[in-house]
Amino acid sequence: MAISTYAELKASIANFLNRDDLTATIPDFISLAESSINNEIRHWRMETRAETTIDSQFTGIPNDWLSTIRFHLTTSGTSSLNFMSLATMQSSRAARNNSTGTPTNYSLNSSQFEVFPTPDGAYSAILMYYANIPTLSDSATKNWLLTNYPDIYLYGALLHSAPYLKEDARASTWAALYSAAVARVNTASSRSTASGSGLRLKIGSY
DSSP states (O other), X not given: OOOOSHHHHHHHHHHHHTOSSOTTTHHHHHHHHHHHHHHHOOOGGGEEEEXXXXXXXXXXXXXXXXXXXXXXXXXXXXXXXXXXXXHHHHHHHHHTTTOEEXXXXXXXXXXXXXXXXXXXXXXXXXXXXXXXXOOOOSSSOOOHHHHHOHHHHHHHHHHHHHHHHTOHHHHHHHHHHHHHHHHHHHHHHHHHXXXXXXXXXXXXXX
């Protein structure tokens, strides 16, 4: 059967499992699959741009943030914020007696971005990052991944159903199919972003 909506995905999972008593549980398999998918897929459709102002040592992280691609200031031209480990940042801050200035580095600290040096004013910045894939539900019945790659959702959910159903023999099959589907998505994204006039450089910090 075609899989283009959340309802069709749930029905297909039930068909593959040959079970009609998992109506309440199949959404959990899908949610678990989505968690794995967000960890394992990096596709150009997940790339997001956020504009912000950095005017203190700490600034918030977007709710849908997964990992940083690029972080740079746009005040008085463009200058990159380079990732620095928190331990190194703390040592640098102490060595410079917590001086202020134009931020040059950032780190992660308690679910926030911490920049160094502490800003001496307000700086405009742009964060390019990978965002969570929109979650499926009865009210949000489609997203780009389900539309283009329904096998990712199907095999991911089936893989997470195996421990619940104690289907150890089928787990390896679902795992192989899911891994192959993930590889196809990541490869397709790499080919898309490398096509045309030249390679697109992506800088990841995590």
